[in-house]
Amino acid sequence: MHKKMAFSFPDEVLEHVFSFIQSDKDRNAVSMVCKSWYEIERWCRRKVFVGNCYAVSPRMVIRRFPEFRSIELKGKPHFADFNLVPDGWGGYVFPWIAEMAGAYPWLEEIRLKRMVVTDESLELIAKSFKNFKVLVLSSCEGFSTDGLAAIAASCKNLKELDLRDCEVDDLSAHWLSHFPETYTSLVSLNISCLGSDEASFSALERLVRRCTNLKTLRLNRAVPLDKIANILRHAPQLVEFGTGTYTADVRPDVYSDLAGVLSSCKELKSLSGFWDVIPDYLPAIYPVCSKLTSLNLSYATIQSPDLIKLVSHCPNLQRLLVLDYIEDSGLEVLASSCKDLQELRVFPSDPFGAEPNVSLTEQGLVAVSLGCPKLQSVLYFCRRMSNEALVTIARSRPNFTRFRLCIIEPKTADYLTLEPLDVGFGAIVQYCKDLRRLSLSGLLTDRVFEYIGTYAKKLEMLSVAFAGDSDLGLHHVLSGCESLRKLEIRDCPFGDKALLANAAKLETMRSLWISSCAVSFAACKLLGQKMPRLNVEVIDERGPPDSRPENCPVDKLYIYRSIAGPRFDMPPFVWTMDEDSGLRLS
Amino acid sequence: MEGSVGYDNDLNLRATELRLGLPGTEPVSIVRSNKRSLQQVADDDCGVNGCRSDDQNETAPPPPKAQIVGWPPIRSYRKNNIQTKKNESEGGGIYVKVSMDGAPYLRKIDLKIYSGYPELLQAIENMFKFTIGEYSEREGYKGSDYAPTYEDKDGDWMLVGDVPWEMFITSCKRLRIMKGSEARGLGCGV
Numbered sequence: 138m139h140k141k142m143a144f145s146f147p148d149e150v151l152e153h154v155f156s157f158i159q160s161d162k163d164r165n166a167v168s169m170v171c172k173s174w175y176e177i178e179r180w181c182r183r184k185v186f187v188g189n190c191y192a193v194s195p196r197m198v199i200r201r202f203p204e205f206r207s208i209e210l211k212g213k214p215h216f217a218d219f220n221l222v223p224d225g226w227g228g229y230v231f232p233w234i235a236e237m238a239g240a241y242p243w244l245e246e247i248r249l250k251r252m253v254v255t256d257e258s259l260e261l262i263a264k265s266f267k268n269f270k271v272l273v274l275s276s277c278e279g280f281s282t283d284g285l286a287a288i289a290a291s292c293k294n295l296k297e298l299d300l301r302d303c304e305v306d307d308l309s310a311h312w313l314s315h316f317p318e319t320y321t322s323l324v325s326l327n328i329s330c331l332g333s334d335e336a337s338f339s340a341l342e343r344l345v346r347r348c349t350n351l352k353t354l355r356l357n358r359a360v361p362l363d364k365i366a367n368i369l370r371h372a373p374q375l376v377e378f379g380t381g382t383y384t385a386d387v388r389p390d391v392y393s394d395l396a397g398v399l400s401s402c403k404e405l406k407s408l409s410g411f412w413d414v415i416p417d418y419l420p421a422i423y424p425v426c427s428k429l430t431s432l433n434l435s436y437a438t439i440q441s442p443d444l445i446k447l448v449s450h451c452p453n454l455q456r457l458l459v460l461d462y463i464e465d466s467g468l469e470v471l472a473s474s475c476k477d478l479q480e481l482r483v484f485p486s487d488p489f490g491a492e493p494n495v496s497l498t499e500q501g502l503v504a505v506s507l508g509c510p511k512l513q514s515v516l517y518f519c520r521r522m523s524n525e526a527l528v529t530i531a532r533s534r535p536n537f538t539r540f541r542l543c544i545i546e547p548k549t550a551d552y553l554t555l556e557p558l559d560v561g562f563g564a565i566v567q568y569c570k571d572l573r574r575l576s577l578s579g580l581l582t583d584r585v586f587e588y589i590g591t592y593a594k595k596l597e598m599l600s601v602a603f604a605g606d607s608d609l610g611l612h613h614v615l616s617g618c619e620s621l622r623k624l625e626i627r628d629c630p631f632g633d634k635a636l637l638a639n640a641a642k643l644e645t646m647r648s649l650w651i652s653s654c655a656v657s658f659a660a661c662k663l664l665g666q667k668m669p670r671l672n673v674e675v676i677d678e679r680g681p682p683d684s685r686p687e688n689c690p691v692d693k694l695y696i697y698r699s700i701a702g703p704r705f706d707m708p709p710f711v712w713t714m715d716e717d718s719g720l721r722l723s
Numbered sequence: 724m725e726g727s728v729g730y731d732n733d734l735n736l737r738a739t740e741l742r743l744g745l746p747g748t749e750p751v752s753i754v755r756s757n758k759r760s761l762q763q764v765a766d767d768d769c770g771v772n773g774c775r776s777d778d779q780n781e782t783a784p785p786p787p788k789a790q791i792v793g794w795p796p797i798r799s800y801r802k803n804n805i806q807t808k809k810n811e812s813e814g815g816g817i818y819v820k821v822s823m824d825g826a827p828y829l830r831k832i833d834l835k836i837y838s839g840y841p842e843l844l845q846a847i848e849n850m851f852k853f854t855i856g857e858y859s860e861r862e863g864y865k866g867s868d869y870a871p872t873y874e875d876k877d878g879d880w881m882l883v884g885d886v887p888w889e890m891f892i893t894s895c896k897r898l899r900i901m902k903g904s905e906a907r908g909l910g911c912g913v
Contacts, residue, residue, distance in 0.1 A: 219793035220792060412804070518795060543795055602794070
């Protein structure tokens with residue numbers, strides 16, 4: 138008798154236990170324990186994450202999880218950020234909104250990345266979900282301020298509207314006035330991507346004034362410096378703030394106004410914006426610097442001395458985004474002042490210039506790696522590197538989880554020895570045992586991939602460009618990297634052999650992007666035929682791949698696992714290779 | 724956008740050859756790699772070997788680089804931000820290179836943004852972290868090992884400060900901070 142009781146936990150109890158499990162990975166693991174756990178779990182999953190919107194259909198998601206409140210979808214491959222994915226490729230969110238509008242009137246949160254969002258989609262969201270709270274659009278495009286107006290007008294419980302890095306058709310700044318005067322629930326607003334020259338400052342000011350719970354406010358470049366004080370005056374509770382343009386005629390009254398208002402923001406932890414900075418106004422933020430944990434100066438075209446002064450005031454900085462104007466000297470100061478630094482991104486101020494315009498070299502990265510014990514994530518653009526520096530970096534900072542290095546000129550060798558940088562990157566993967574993300578650059582042979590396949594056992598995402606000698610390189614990665622989920626490759630001499638030999642591996646990954654390499658159309662067809670659970674998509678703007686000989690390499694190839702089968706929204710320059718592809722194309 | 728195609732005096736066959744090569748070293752380097760010939764594909768050679776084979780014309784200036792699509796990997800909105808900065812100043816900026824004896828990097832400054840010599844010299848002092856001496860018409864720059872010089876339209880090296888400012892900014896082609904005896908020699912009014 139009591140044996141039976143031990144096995145029949147009431148569902149509600151299990152549900153309650155599961156409610157403490159938030160991570161998708163854990164939820165997925167829970168659902169695989171047994172059939173009854175699968176059932177219980179699917180009814181109580183409140184947040185769904187779909188890493189590739191084409192891996193599954195909206196209907197399948199809704200069928201399995203009947204009561205979710207929050208969905209996160211990702212669309213285009215990462216290389217779309219650098220214009221490698223032609224317009225019209227796909228990633229449309231509308232079908233998802235349409236299906237959910239019918240099934241889920243109680244949906245609260247939508248988070249999208251690299252998807253095409255139309256005004257129609259936004260209007261449908263505004264109309265369908267009465268308790269809608271969170272809209273985060275990251276690197277999305279396809280909508281205008283009209284769509285935003287619909288959201289503003291209808292979503293009475295909206296807490297978060299975040300349009301980070303989106304491309305928005307700026308028809309009118311007056312969309313902000315569509316928030317009713319009774320609306321006060323805004324907690325987070327990020328409109329930094331908007332352009333409009335005429336911004337509705339009074340509507341913005343009134344909105345900020347009545348939304349007393351506002352914690353995050355990221356303005357766009359159009360908001361002038363002298364307007365910031367008026368806006369901030371009504372929001373001393375802000376935790377994250379992004380300025381607009383940070384330049385104006387130097388006037389003492391504007392300066393003191395700004396400094397005064399900023400110093401009354403006692404909760405401020407994160408600053409960003411700073412377009413067109415003039416150094417004279419920088420000291421206005423010194424009073425808040427000691428509490429800052431995050432600082433984004435990646436648009437601030439100020440020189441090293443001013444950057445150094447600023448950074449020296451921020452001992453609690455955990456995250457810094459900056460242009461290479463900071464130079465090696467600035468990074469040395471950063472290394473000695475900011476011992477809590479976890480993430481650093483250094484962007485190039487003159488990426489297309491033939492000569493270096495600033496004194497930023499591998500030394501800066503070495504200094505920060507040596508000096509900042511908590512540093513785990515780096516994105517660094519520079520023009521020279523050495524194996525010696527990379528080995529020093531790897532040895533001193535084995536806690537790196539994300540290491541992205543971009544040496545601006547492709548195939549640049551070690552500047553000291555003129556050798557490839559295989560050994561340097563090899564050290565990175567060997568010492569940094571928890572490395573999850575890696576981007577390579579510089580002169581690299583198959584050797585570096587051998588190191589990666591051997592050591593990078595936790596690596597989930599790898600970006601490769603202009604590297605390697607042969608298929609062996611790709612084979613090392615596909616056969617060795619056990620945790621690999623996303624692989625993106627461009628302009629490498631990788632071809633059919635490695636791809637076909639590791640076909641099964643591709644089903645264990647989210648996606649593979651491979652462009653301007655040596656994969657033939659024949660291999661693509663074969664892969665599509667043999668692997669029904671992979672969508673093998675050839676992207677070629679030159680015309681149908683079968684109008685060229687079979688052994689001709691395809692321009693771009695995007696392979697991803699899917700249980701939804703081939704998609705139906707492909708533009709004319711994308712072809713799916715499947716079992717019937719041989720028949721369909723001839 | 725074409726890179727100037729080599730400085731060979733021969734038939735310039737390279738211009739017609741389609742390869743995937745290093746950008747900047749081969750002017751015909753490919754922006755869209757789909758221009759490869761079939762023969763090359765069959766050879767399974769992506770032109771990794773085809774680089775730096777033409778070192779004959781070392782005196783010729785390097786050909787302008789062909790821009791590669793999507794490289795360096797920077798988001799469009801960052802590129803646009805840099806672009807607007809450049810465009811704003813391009814409308815009238817007078818950019819000259821500044822070199823300093825002993826420094827590994829050249830710098831570039833816009834002469835237009837300075838209103839006169841004191842401001843310019845202050846900026847250069849800040850840039851290279853040194854002090855220029857005091858200027859006098861008779862003795863040049865005294866009190867330091869450095870002297871700011873410039874190359875004018877005629878190719879002559881002049882001491883900064885001798886001519887009126889307006890004349891200077893229209894005739895200055897590049898700046899050089901001379902060090903040591905060379906600097907002192909110039910100040911002595913040869």
